[in-house]
Structures are given as C-alpha cells and as structure tokens.
Amino acid sequence: MTRILAVILSLAMLAAVGAVFLHAPTEVQMGDVQRIFYFHVSSALSAAACYFLVFLGSVLYLRTRKDRWDRFAGVSAELGVLFSAFVLFSGPLWARPIWGVFWRWEPRLTTMLITFALYVAYLMVRSYGDPGERTQRFAAVVGIVAFVNVPLVHYSINMWAADQQLHPPKVELDPAMQQTKLICYLAFGCLVTLLMRLRLNQERQAARLQALATTTHQ
Amino acid sequence: MNDVPGIWTHARLLLRKDLMTEWRTKERLSPMVFFVLLVLLVYNFAFELGGAALWEIGPGVLWSSFVFASLFGLQRTFAAESTNDCLDALLAAPVERGALYLAKMMGNVLFLVGVQLLTLPLFGLFFNLTPGLYLLPLLVVFLLGSASVASIGTLFAAMASHSRLREFLLPLLVLPVLIPALISCVAATGFILAAGIPGRAVQFWPEELTLHVGMLALFAVVFSTLAWMLFDFVIEE
Numbered sequence: 316m317t318r319i320l321a322v323i324l325s326l327a328m329l330a331a332v333g334a335v336f337l338h339a340p341t342e343v344q345m346g347d348v349q350r351i352f353y354f355h356v357s358s359a360l361s362a363a364a365c366y367f368l369v370f371l372g373s374v375l376y377l378r379t380r381k382d383r384w385d386r387f388a389g390v391s392a393e394l395g396v397l398f399s400a401f402v403l404f405s406g407p408l409w410a411r412p413i414w415g416v417f418w419r420w421e422p423r424l425t426t427m428l429i430t431f432a433l434y435v436a437y438l439m440v441r442s443y444g445d446p447g448e449r450t451q452r453f454a455a456v457v458g459i460v461a462f463v464n465v466p467l468v469h470y471s472i473n474m475w476a477a478d479q480q481l482h483p484p485k486v487e488l489d490p491a492m493q494q495t496k497l498i499c500y501l502a503f504g505c506l507v508t509l510l511m512r513l514r515l516n517q518e519r520q521a522a523r524l525q526a527l528a529t530t531t532h533q
Numbered sequence: 534m535n536d537v538p539g540i541w542t543h544a545r546l547l548l549r550k551d552l553m554t555e556w557r558t559k560e561r562l563s564p565m566v567f568f569v570l571l572v573l574l575v576y577n578f579a580f581e582l583g584g585a586a587l588w589e590i591g592p593g594v595l596w597s598s599f600v601f602a603s604l605f606g607l608q609r610t611f612a613a614e615s616t617n618d619c620l621d622a623l624l625a626a627p628v629e630r631g632a633l634y635l636a637k638m639m640g641n642v643l644f645l646v647g648v649q650l651l652t653l654p655l656f657g658l659f660f661n662l663t664p665g666l667y668l669l670p671l672l673v674v675f676l677l678g679s680a681s682v683a684s685i686g687t688l689f690a691a692m693a694s695h696s697r698l699r700e701f702l703l704p705l706l707v708l709p710v711l712i713p714a715l716i717s718c719v720a721a722t723g724f725i726l727a728a729g730i731p732g733r734a735v736q737f738w739p740e741e742l743t744l745h746v747g748m749l750a751l752f753a754v755v756f757s758t759l760a761w762m763l764f765d766f767v768i769e770e
Contacts, residue, residue, distance in 0.1 A: 316668055319613060358599040380661070387708070400661035417623045424615060429712050430707055430724075432708075433709045433710065436705045436709055439698070439702070439705055440692070440696070440702065440706070443696060443697050443702070444695075444696055444697065445697060447545065449695060451764050452767065453692045453695070453696070453767065454768070456688070456692070456763045456766055456767055457692075457706060459759070459763065460688070460710060460759060460760075461710070462765070463755065463756075463759055464713070467713040467751075467755070468713050470713070470748075471714075471716045471717065471748060472712075472713075472716070473711070474716070474744070475720070477715045482678050512725050528651070
C-alpha cells in the first residue's frame, strides 16, 4: 500500500511541478513569482487539515485511551508544523517582490505564525514530558485547546490588523491556473497521506520495541 | 432540600482556604506586585516612559507587565497543594474536580485583579497618567482580562507542575493561546487611556470598547468552559 502510494505521489508531484511551470500561464501583474502560489496555498491547506487531525486524534484519545490515537495526533501535529513552516517560508519569498518586504504583520501571516507557535508548544509538551499515559493526556488537552483557539486568533487578528489585509479575499483564476491548483492539491494530499503512513508505522514500531524492551527487562 | 453540598459550595470553600492562606503569608501577591514594578523599571530604560509614550506604548507596557507577572503567579496555583501530597488528599475527597478548577481559577482572577489595582498607581506615576473617572471602564477590562488569563492559565498550571520543563512550559503554552485576549486588552486599554489626552472630549465608554470587551468576554467564557471540561483529564492520577 505504501509503495503504491509512493508511486502515485511521485507521478502527482511530477504532474504538479510540470503544471506549475508549463501549463499555468504567467500571471500578468506579478510575473513568474506568482507560481509560488500553487505550493504555498497547498501547504497552507495541508497544515490546516493536519491541525484538524490533531484535534480529532486528541478527542478520540481522551475518549478511548488508545495509544494509536495519541500517535495519530502527534504525527499530525508534526506534519502540520512542517507544512506551516513551509508556508511561513514561501510566503516571504513571494512577499518580497510583491509587497516590497519579507514580512508584514498582515492578518493571515500573523494568524499562521501564532498557529505555528501553538503547535510547536504542543510538540514540546509531547517531547519534554515523561513518556507515558500522563503526557499523552496532557498533549490531548493542549491539542484540543489549540484547535479551539485558532478561530479566535483568526477573528481577533483580523480585527487588530484590518487595515493591513493584503491577501486577496477571493481570487478569480484562469481555468489553466485552476487546473494547476487542483493538481497541486491532489499531490499535496498524497504527500500528507504518505508521510503520515510512514511516520505512523515508525511510531508503532517504536512503541512495540519499547513494549518488548520493558517485558524482557522484567 | 438538597443536603449534599454542590460544586459551588466546594469551590467557595476551597477558594476561601486559598485566600486565607494568601492573607496570612502574602506569598503570591507581594512578589507579583514587586515584579510588575521591576518590569516597569526595565521598560523605562528600554523606551523612556512619560510624555506621549503613555498613549503610544502605555497599554502595551501595562499589559505585557501584567502578563509576565501573571505567568509568575500562575506557577504557584498548585504550589500549596504539592507539599505533603495535599493534592492527592483533595482528589480523594468527595469533591468534584470541576470545583477545584473553579476555585483555583477564581483565586487566580482575584490575585490578578489585585495585582492590577495595586500596580495601576505605579503605572500612573511613571507615565504621568492623569487620574480621573474616565479610568473606571479599566475595571471591566482588568476583570475580563484576568479571567481570560486565569481560564487557560489554571489549566496549564496544573499540567506544568508535572512536566520536566516545569516553569518553562507554562509561558510556552499560555502566551500563544492568550494572544486574542491580549490584543483586546491592549486595544481596550488604549481607547480608555485616549480619553485622557488633553483637549479631547472625555468619552466615558468609547464605542470601539464594546467590541473588545465583547471579545474578552467571549474568550473568558469559551476557555473557562473548555478548561473546566478538560480539567478532569489533567489531574486524574
């Protein structure tokens, strides 16, 4: 299954890169730099999806107390942070030629940064807690609080920096751009799924090894 | 009709115990007040307080010193319970966990509002703030701001006492979650202080204030409810 997924991902990524550079037309005002958009937005969506999965895993962990939901939430958070980091990296690269600066305290940028910080804190709770049931519980609580906080952050940052809004609220895309965007979404969907599977496998094996080590020591 | 004491009775008793201990030892309020003084001192050298600084950076200075002091104070939320395993005794007692959260949270609100009221004169002194009735709405902002900090602060303080990072963990968790509330605290305080700008018609409750006070109330309600629901999972042993 993982192999099949890897093959699909390779094809989808190739198609995405091809579409971004060959199929999508050059944007009139921004020029070639606008092509960052396809990966930038796909990463942002992937991050948002991962954060939702952290919430889901956390709730299910607290309800069922099954280790696998804890691992699921943890792995989702790692991927969420990874994709957010990419958004925060690709954003400034795009912003510099268009807005003239790498960073603006602009609502969506700021919201992304705060969300990123929230989930880095979540990962710290996981990695600095003593391994065991208590840390899993704490992580789940933080995973839920962080997710509930995101809409509040979004709303309040919009209120705070309403005059700084630089992201367009809605974009009309050329059909070729639209197609490219969808191919990128698909490729990133595959990427998230594959990474998730690989990391979950790793974590499951680590847990099994740990369990074996404990039984042999006794 | 109902002889079994409810959650509020338990919460009130626990709160009374904490307040009485604090009254006798003053081990949370005095260090926090002193800490705010020190932060203001540091800010003075960083920014040169006084003059127009009051309206430009005043609200930010005020709230950042409150937030730092509260992180300091929140660490102590469960300190009294950690000696002699008092927490275990409390958990073994037929008291709902929610009552413990409510008591600790209300205690934190009272401490924070206390610190704010005690240090506001210091802030006024350093910034040359003109005292007056126009400052009255600050009370609402202090109360709701403290409730916001205490709502999540109490939950995370219970967690931090068990982590290897300990003191480190609390700010890492509280600060990013608190940002929406902090924005409204600073903005609301700004609108209130602006009423004191010389030559400006004093407006007791500027219109924009309602939005920010509403936001603070929303934050406090959402997170104290959520924290109250999740508190069980944090202290179950």
